[in-house]
Amino acid sequence: MNDWSKISRGIYRAAPILAMVILTSGVTLGDPPITITSPTNGTKVTPGETLTIQVSTAPGTSFLAVQVIGENMGFAPPVSAPPYTCTLTVPSDVIGSRKLTALGLTSPGNGVFSPSVTIDSETAATATALFLNISQISFQRLGQQMPLNVTGSFDDGSSLDITGSSLISYNSADSTVAIVDGNGLVTGAGPGKTTVNVKYGNVSAQVQVSVPNSIRGDLNGDGRVDKDDLNIILAALNTFSTGPHDARDLNGDGIINALDARILVTLCTSQGCATH
Amino acid sequence: MVEIKRNRKPGLYVLRAFLVSSLFAIGLAPVAIAQNTTYVYSGKPFTGCPSGGCSPGATKITGSFTVAEPLPKGLGGQGTSFPLQVRIFPVSFSFTDGINIFTNTNAFQCSICPFFEVTTDLEGQINTWSVTIQTATEEIDTFATFDFGHFQGNDDSTPSTGCGCASFNSDAGSWMIEKVSLIDPIPTFDNASLVDDHGVVNLPVLLAASKQTVEGVAADGTTQVVVRIVDSGGMEGDQVTFTLFNDQTPRTASNSGSEDGYFISLLDGTVSGNRITVTAVKPAGSLEPMAFTVYHAPLDFARSGNQRDPDARDRAVTIQADILGRNGTSQTQMGEVSIVRPPVALIHGIWSDRTTWDLFAPLVLPKEQYDPRFQVFRVDYRRHHADHVDSIVKSDDESPFDQLASYLSEFKARLNVAAVQFDFVVHSMGGLVTRDMALDPRFREVRNYNQGIVHKLLTMGTPHNGSPLVNNLNQSNAACKAALGLAGDNVAGAVQDLSVGSSFLLKVNGPQLSTTLRLRAHAIVGIADLNQEVSSEVRVAKVVLCPSILPPGSSNGFHDLLGDSDLIVPHDSQSFGFLPATTFETISPVIHTVDHILFTVGPDELNRIIVSGSVSLNPALTNDPTIDPNRVINGLNTPISDTSYWADIKP
Numbered sequence: 001m002n003d004w005s006k007i008s009r010g011i012y013r014a015a016p017i018l019a020m021v022i023l024t025s026g027v028t029l030g031d032p033p034i035t036i037t038s039p040t041n042g043t044k045v046t047p048g049e050t051l052t053i054q055v056s057t058a059p060g061t062s063f064l065a066v067q068v069i070g071e072n073m074g075f076a077p078p079v080s081a082p083p084y085t086c087t088l089t090v091p092s093d094v095i096g097s098r099k100l101t102a103l104g105l106t107s108p109g110n111g112v113f114s115p116s117v118t119i120d121s122e123t124a125a126t127a128t129a130l131f132l133n134i135s136q137i138s139f140q141r142l143g144q145q146m147p148l149n150v151t152g153s154f155d156d157g158s159s160l161d162i163t164g165s166s167l168i169s170y171n172s173a174d175s176t177v178a179i180v181d182g183n184g185l186v187t188g189a190g191p192g193k194t195t196v197n198v199k200y201g202n203v204s205a206q207v208q209v210s211v212p213n214s215i216r217g218d219l220n221g222d223g224r225v226d227k228d229d230l231n232i233i234l235a236a237l238n239t240f241s242t243g244p245h246d247a248r249d250l251n252g253d254g255i256i257n258a259l260d261a262r263i264l265v266t267l268c269t270s271q272g273c274a275t276h
Numbered sequence: 277m278v279e280i281k282r283n284r285k286p287g288l289y290v291l292r293a294f295l296v297s298s299l300f301a302i303g304l305a306p307v308a309i310a311q312n313t314t315y316v317y318s319g320k321p322f323t324g325c326p327s328g329g330c331s332p333g334a335t336k337i338t339g340s341f342t343v344a345e346p347l348p349k350g351l352g353g354q355g356t357s358f359p360l361q362v363r364i365f366p367v368s369f370s371f372t373d374g375i376n377i378f379t380n381t382n383a384f385q386c387s388i389c390p391f392f393e394v395t396t397d398l399e400g401q402i403n404t405w406s407v408t409i410q411t412a413t414e415e416i417d418t419f420a421t422f423d424f425g426h427f428q429g430n431d432d433s434t435p436s437t438g439c440g441c442a443s444f445n446s447d448a449g450s451w452m453i454e455k456v457s458l459i460d461p462i463p464t465f466d467n468a469s470l471v472d473d474h475g476v477v478n479l480p481v482l483l484a485a486s487k488q489t490v491e492g493v494a495a496d497g498t499t500q501v502v503v504r505i506v507d508s509g510g511m512e513g514d515q516v517t518f519t520l521f522n523d524q525t526p527r528t529a530s531n532s533g534s535e536d537g538y539f540i541s542l543l544d545g546t547v548s549g550n551r552i553t554v555t556a557v558k559p560a561g562s563l564e565p566m567a568f569t570v571y572h573a574p575l576d577f578a579r580s581g582n583q584r585d586p587d588a589r590d591r592a593v594t595i596q597a598d599i600l601g602r603n604g605t606s607q608t609q610m611g612e613v614s615i616v617r618p619p620v621a622l623i624h625g626i627w628s629d630r631t632t633w634d635l636f637a638p639l640v641l642p643k644e645q646y647d648p649r650f651q652v653f654r655v656d657y658r659r660h661h662a663d664h665v666d667s668i669v670k671s672d673d674e675s676p677f678d679q680l681a682s683y684l685s686e687f688k689a690r691l692n693v694a695a696v697q698f699d700f701v702v703h704s705m706g707g708l709v710t711r712d713m714a715l716d717p718r719f720r721e722v723r724n725y726n727q728g729i730v731h732k733l734l735t736m737g738t739p740h741n742g743s744p745l746v747n748n749l750n751q752s753n754a755a756c757k758a759a760l761g762l763a764g765d766n767v768a769g770a771v772q773d774l775s776v777g778s779s780f781l782l783k784v785n786g787p788q789l790s791t792t793l794r795l796r797a798h799a800i801v802g803i804a805d806l807n808q809e810v811s812s813e814v815r816v817a818k819v820v821l822c823p824s825i826l827p828p829g830s831s832n833g834f835h836d837l838l839g840d841s842d843l844i845v846p847h848d849s850q851s852f853g854f855l856p857a858t859t860f861e862t863i864s865p866v867i868h869t870v871d872h873i874l875f876t877v878g879p880d881e882l883n884r885i886i887v888s889g890s891v892s893l894n895p896a897l898t899n900d901p902t903i904d905p906n907r908v909i910n911g912l913n914t915p916i917s918d919t920s921y922w923a924d925i926k927p
Contacts, residue, residue, distance in 0.1 A: 014524060065795075071762070072763070072764045075759070092890065093631065097549075099762075103759065103762070110755060111755060111758075111760070127641070131643055132644070133630070133644070134653075135686060136685070136686055136689060137682050137685075138681075138682060138685035138686075139682075140681060144678055145674075145680070146672065146678060146679060146682050147632055149672055151644055153642075153643055153644070159634075159642055159643060161630075200435060217761055220485040220486055220487060228485065231559070232481055232560050235561045236479075236481060237557070241475060242478075242479065243473075245477075245722070247470075248482075
């Protein structure tokens with residue numbers, strides 16, 4: 001569902017509500033005046049399924065109308081009298097947890113909302129392949145983040161964005177290098193390389209993640225600080241740096257000298273500063 | 277030495293030669309254009325000289341061999357536990373141990389001698405080898421392999437009258453390919469080790485040491501690569517003339533820098549048309565003299581009037597290096613530069629995500645596939661799609677900058693090219709996200725030569741100057757906003773920003789701190805026809821929850837509010853700032869976005885219609901040039917130099 005289509009859906013379906021005006025009375029403070037009793041939290045539904053939603057109201061309350069609003073699903077047609085049984089169809093492209101909220105209209109432009117109920121929309125089809133938005137993430141720095149987006153191809157011919165599915169799992173092979181949350185957000189945690197695995201049903205996909213070492217000292221850009229880098233400094237000993245971007249001038253004093261070489265040795269990534 | 281010698285009996289040589297001959301035949305299948313390639317070896321200093329005659333720590337094996345074409349990448353079974361060295365047959369070679377010289381003219385010839393076996397890594401670099409060359413009286417060996425995961429090797433020269441030195445450590449030498457090499461000065465976004473605020477640094481020691489070789493460039497008019505050659509056997513002061521040739525048949529020297537790219541002087545030399553002559557230098561730590569220049573990418577991939585480019589994925593130019601030695605010798609090296617299209621970035625709009633492009637065929641195809649001519653990447657900011665545009669741009673978890681940086685790295689790795697910019701294709705608010713990025717300090721950086729990350733910008737339905745409809749929504753009653761928020765579409769910062777006269781729009785459309793920064797852009801303006809307007813007005817008339825959306829009592833609601841529009845964004849806003857008028861095009865009948873409640877009559881700007889209440893692919897033939905995706909492809913194929921098509925707009 002895309003941008004303006006959703007707003008128009010909401011506007012259009014909610015329209016009849018304001019045509020009826022009945023003032024609310026007798027609401028007991030502290031009690032939810034309106035509650036979704038069915039479905040309950042965690043109920044599994046399928047895309048395209050038409051839900052029957054039961055809404056109860058607290059004793060002594062009355063509403064102009066009751067309506068259910070679904071996150072990314074639009075608005076159920078309003079019901080003006082008890083029992084408040086609403087129907088709402090889950091769009092065919094909605095996968096993952098979504099909230100349902102009941103609205104009790106008390107006056108034009110005013111209403112009360114129920115506590116939300118979270119349902120989980122998951123396709124019954126079997127995934128045959130996963131497609132990721134990227135195959136390798138080359139972070140520039142620690143703490144940088146990159147969202148993974150996952151498209152599943154299913155045996156019923158459908159293709160769905162399953163990034164937020166409850167059936168999908170994201171795992172980092174090395175959490176000291178990269179961590180990934182349940183929504184597929186990858187964060188660079190430490191220098192190195194690792195793999196983030198994405199699994200849905202019996203299919204999986206991987207993305208390679210690399211987090212740079214401290215770039216400081218890696219003068220030849222091979223991802224390591226070693227004797228080759230040291231030799232670059234030694235070759236330019238006692239010369240002026242070319243400016244603030246001169247990576248050889250590790251202490252930033254404008255001169256490439258033994259002090260920089262000593263600093264580089266402390267940055268070596270291999271024992272004895274050996275080349276690999 | 278003894279152990280290694282034991283493994284290299286002549287009988288084993290024969291067996292190896294027999295076993296690998298078939299592999300060699302497969303691995304070195306003829307290619308269309310043979311290109312002599314030379315591999316240069318630099319050994320480690322000998323650690324001992326049991327027979328005397330050499331200087332431990334000073335003499336070593338160096339040399340090179342030339343094959344008729346580059347060795348295949350992964351030769352010998354890379355990726356297996358035990359890559360098998362493959363015998364090769366150089367057309368010429370020359371090695372020395374510091375005392376004697378072993379060449380193809382004086383080496384002993386037999387079925388297994390001289391003997392060259394190698395494996396190559398996935399970049400085509402030699403990573404293990406076994407080389408034995410004998411003359412009538414001497415033998416020279418260099419050998420390296422992975423022995424149960426440990427890299428080890430040695431160099432030795434068997435004494436007759438030769439050196440008699442040996443190196444037994446695991447610190448074997450290394451090989452490099454001698455040809456015109458291209459070095460990406462920006463190997464990663466975080467390691468701009470060869471560029472500074474002035475461009476590529478003029479430090480030979482750094483240029484010589486870089487290992488970030490690439491095969492080409494993206495034609496974005498900004499990317500640069502260092503051109504490097506090794507002047508083997510030459511001397512400092514040798515004159516090297518680099519000449520650029522185009523891809524015409526027959527190949528001719530380039531006469532268009534904008535179409536073929538051009539050289540930039542780096543250390544010395546003056547560019548004269550398609551060539552530059554520089555002086556070979558010997559960087560500290562280098563064994564051989566080298567010469568450098570910089571190649572600057574063409575302005576765009578598609579060239580004016582070229583019939584092949586629109587359907588091509590890549591094209592090429594050739595760099596020829598003619599080396600004139602101070603001692604009168606001369607040699608020529610060649611190198612091909614692959615020229616590819618810049619990557620394409622798709623940016624969605626408000627209340628949306630990357631799936632908004634799912635039906636944008638034929639540019640976007642199912643299962644994360646795209647028109648094979650283009651490398652397409654989708655930015656997704658679904659967690660922030662209702663936020664202020666500034667907040668979207670500055671977000672940490674869905675930063676467009678960071679996403680694009682990751683995508684650029686992927687693009688460069690896929691094609692093994694240097695690149696710094698994207699062609700942007702944007703819908704609705706995505707255009708303002710892109711323009712706002714251009715105002716961010718991260719937009720112009722050393723790593724993009726301070727030119728930003730936008731090569732070309734194609735906007736569709738972007739409210740460059742806002743929309744009165746959004747003003748009305750922003751001013752609607754609390755129930756209207758709350759209901760939309762519960763439906764997942766918050767009336768929040770983005771709606772404020774898209775309102776006519778918003779502070780955000782004043783920022784992006786107002787005077788900028790930088791008067792030089794412009795984006796080269798083209799607008800595709802969607803216009804609804806009367807049928808689409810009336811259809812939606814009838815439906816909107818029934819809406820009373822948000823009564824201020826359209827003027828009450830109006831019989832021509834959309835047109836009274838917006839004038840010509842896509843039912844969301846006025847024509848004048850979609851084309852705001854695009855001058856002359858040829859730099860935007862109108863398409864009708866097209867609306868902003870279809871849905872099954874209010875905007876049911878498509879197609880929309882994303883190539884969709886409503887069928888049986890569901891959003892579906894526009895059935896127009898994918899080769900119909902009038903549908904939006906093909907207009908976008910046409911834009912991507914329109915040279916950036918065409919100022920009748922491209923406008924310079926403020927970011």
